Each structure stands twice: as C-alpha cells, then as structure tokens.
Amino acid sequence: MEKKGINDNQMTVNAGLSVGLIGKAKVSGKGMSSMNIEKILLAYPELSADWLLTGAGSMLKDDLNGIKTIDEANSSTLPTTSMNPSIGTPYYDVDFIGGFDEVFNSQVNIPATNIVIRGFEKASLWCNVTGHSMEPKINHGDIIALHQCTLNDIQYGEIYAVVLDTIRTIKILRRSPDPDKLRFIPINTNDYDEQEFDKSRIINVFEVIGSISKFF
Template sequence: MDKKGMLDAMVAHYTSGNKAKFAQLLGVSAQTISAWGARNTFDSELIYTKCIGLSPDWLLTGEGSMLRVNDAPTSEPIPSINQEYKGAPYFNVDFIGGFEFVFNDQTQLPDYYINYPPYNKPGVMWCNLTGHSMEPEISNGDVIALKEVKSPIEYLPAGEIYGIITDDYRTVKRIRPGAQKGFVRLIPANKSPEFCEQEIPVEMIRRVFAVLGSIRKFF
C-alpha cells in the first residue's frame, strides 16, 4: 500500500473518513492532509504519537495489519469515534481538575460517539478532563468515562473518583466524608502543594458521576 492509500485508511478508521477531523487529531491543518495525499507522503512520527493502536511496522512498510495485534488470541480493543450511535456519546464539556469556575450550561448534544467496548454500556458518556489535580491517575486533556449515580452522596463508596457538579463548577476528585456533618471532602490525586483538599456542603452538589476510566484524547 502506498502512502496515499495508508493515509486514506487512517482517516477512515480514526475519524470515519473526515479529513478535517483527522487534521484536528494530528494538530495540523486540513491543507497539510491534502498536501500529504497529493505528494504520497506523511509525517510518520507525528501520526504514530497521535493515533492510538497504530502498528509501527505497518506505518513504516504499509504491509500487514494497520493496527497493533497482541500476541494473545484476541487483541485489545481500540477506541474509535463515529457519528453512527456506536458506543457511548462524547460531550465536548469540561470537568476541571481543580476548582476553577466553569459555566454549567455547556453543550448538551454529543459531538461524536466513542466506540470502546469496555465502556459501551447504558448510561455511560465521555467528557473532557482539564487541569492537573488528578495526575498522575488522570492527565490533563484526557477523556473520562462517566456514569451518573443516583444514590445519596453520603452512601457512595468512599475513596473512589467522582465527577461533581455544583451550580458554579464541575470538578473531578476522590470523595471522603467531611469532618463536619453534611459535608464531603474532595481530595486531589496530585500531591503538589498547589493542590489541596476542600470540604463542601452536600447541599451544594447537584449531580454526581462515577468516573469509570479515562483514555488519552485521540480526536
């Protein structure tokens, strides 16, 4: 397979054939993608760092499977995006790894669907995590899988990671009971002095989401 054919195959797999979205994934202009196709070339190093699951051998030779295959009988599932309702919806909404103010009226419509079998479950959705307070467990720029929980926050398993929505902000933290009755303690994973624990009254919390997992943003 020549470079143009390989480029077309990657665009088809990672962004459902949308070259503009593939350019966004790589952090280049759409004109760059078009120029690569016209010249039968591309930036292999850049593509390999941005495209999850891509086989380095295929990228160099154009031969074999485009995606990495484990030695095990079944390969590890690889996330992909689509607009065909396959998987769980991705909302371009920011949860903050900190306590910065963020408008809570961000978009209600999913941009895409992320097809990643471990999280293709009813009620799961994907959002952005910005900020550094949950590093190294969850990194700035990761996409997090969330599922809303309806149980009162006082009865949720302590020490787990949750997404919290108040009237003023969204944040992702570990939760433990507060020192005061009617409060919960929000605990960052990052032990740097700039990040500290905070107690807030339960009555401030409007919605709670269990954080099921995270992936590096790939689109």
Template structure:
C-alpha cells in the first residue's frame, strides 16, 4: 500500500513535469527550431521554458495549452502523458495550406543562403502566395526559402523558413538564436553569438564540416535582422 504525503505528491508532480518538458524538447527538435523561438511563438517571455528545462522546474499550464494550440500536428495526449503517437494520425484543420486569399503569413520567393554566397535575386516586394499554418499566423511573420547546407541538420537545403523582422538593435537581441542576416551583398542564416571584438558579431553554422566555419562581421554591415521562428521540410 502506497501512502501519499506532500513529499510524495511533490516528487510525482516534478517527475511528470520533467517528462513533459522533455517532450517539448522533442517537438523543438522535430520542428528544426529552438526553445527561444518556441517561446516567441507561444507568447512567453524569454527564458520561461529554457529555465524550466535547465532547472527541472514546472511551467504554467497555460504555456502547455499554447503549445497544443500552436502546434496542432502533435498529439496533446502524447505531450501530456507520453502515450500514443507523437503526431496526430488525422490531418488537423490547421495543417499547412497555400492560398491567394491573404490567409496566414505571406510567402516570398527569396533565398536566404546557408553560407555567404552573393545575392543573385532581388528582394521580392509582393508575396507569391500565403501559407496558412497556425503556429506562424502571427503579425509580421513571413515565409522564405533557405538554400545551402551550412545549417543542417537544423535547417535543410530547400526548407521553408518562418521569419519575423527584429526592430531592436542587434546588440540587444537574444544571442544564441538563429537569425536571417541581410547586408548589402548577401543574405545568410546563422546562429548569432557575441564577439570579443567591439562592434562585431559571430555567425555560427550548425554544420561542423570543415568547409563551414565561424565568421565575424561588423554590426555596421547589417541592414536587417530576421528571427527564424521555425521551418517546414515540405508543404504537402
């Protein structure tokens, strides 16, 4: 016979929360995104999920609910209990769909290079169509392409990437996240970290192949910065 006391209940609760947090990490990995981007998608303050994951503490139930609402491809039962399949077997109503009726976020046929190639195509001013996908139907979100292999396996050549322009100075943006960087000469997607050199930032590729190395660029070169919120390997 098991006697439940306050200590037992507390231990069970934190064990349950720990497994939910680990499944949230699985969703992040499967989406090819980051915990920071997930926090922005669900409207949580920076560090709400990452601190809970790192410290093994609990999170408010409203954030779990927001994850369920914004990532309908994943089973709520699996997220909460670990039972059943990770992804829902039936197609949810909010599966990615393209349309020309201004539903969702606009898609621009613009390549962000997974490297430092010169930009060959001009920045498109009108979207080709709209992608209606619940997690990314947010004000200011756009869809573009990524080409190249420097960010694999997080972001793959040919992926659709959801991005949002950041208006704060890059010095005050959360470091360690993935951003789209636009200069006069190129567009690139990299993880951004601080530099030891004043007025510079480090651009970090995910791919550890010797052909892809870290680079530092002066902040003065940067014209626009986009936070990469997530990606899709395919639309259908």
C-alpha cells in the first residue's frame, strides 16, 4: 500500500475485500484467509506471493528476473493456496485415518482449498495426518500429498496410505513371506509394531508423495 500510495479503502475496493477487513487485520494481528490473500494477488499481479505469505524475497515480481507469469508464480517451491479449482491440487480438511471415507466416497464433499507447490504435481489430493507411527518423517498434524495407485504399482520400501476394510493406515510397505499378505512397517518402532494384512482386505492404495506442515 505504501509502494502504491493507496489507503485501506482503496485496496479494499481494488481487491474486492469486505469493508474494514484490512483495518481489522492490522489491529488484531490475525492475518487474512487464503481467499482474501488470493483476491489481493489477483488485484495486484505484480506482487510476489512468496513475499506476501512469508516476507522472504522481493516484494514485486519484476524485482526478480523479469515479471513472472501466473504459471511460473504458481510453480514456486514455497506452498501457496488457491480457490481456483484449475490451479493446484485439492486439499480436504479431513484426517486420512479418521475421516478419509468422507472424501473418497462422498459426491458432495468440497475441498477446503487447493495447494500449489512445485514437486507435487503428481498428487491427486491432500489431506491431514493423525498419529505418530511415521515420525519423525511424517508428523502428527502434517498434511500429506496422495496419488492413487494399485497393488501392482507398489514399490516395496516406500510409504503408502492404505485403506483396508476396517482401518486406514500410513506405513512403509514390504513383501511378506506369504504372497497373499503385505508387511506394514512404522518408522517409529519404539511405540508401534510391524503388522501384516491380507492383500484381499485392501480397498484403496495411495502413494504418499510427501508431507508438509500445515501453513494456512
């Protein structure tokens, strides 16, 4: 606003924000929702999303190596969110272990937002993690990027999120001496034990592309 020489009201009008929103954000220090941040970025395309979200780097895109396109801005290694369904990967605010069926089986479930981050283009969706069995690699409260696959796609020794007939779990998958079973191995072996389950009990398998701490 100082750079543009505008006041709260002018930015409110330009970005289509609710009256008084900027003043309230300043006074409360609580920041803004991802939707309002997106409105500001759309109103001022020269503004760096990374700078707005983190304070790091240059404020304006043309302070970098020329003005970035929207696609280039969205390929940042720093995560951002978008309410545009065509940009990024949908994030569902449910726990994989406790409420993932709400996402996968419901035709009316709507993602809370889309997450945009370079390196996760393969992901089909994001959701929450509950539990400590995969710490310190994946922590309780993180969000994970999932890509749906099949049993034939499994690369043994990698991390998968698996929906079985009675439970959902995130573990390293390995071969079992019994060809009809899979070994489910935690990283936190101090508190969790390895288990084996019949392949016939598996309903869905998702490759875990990666995890990040929740940032919004």
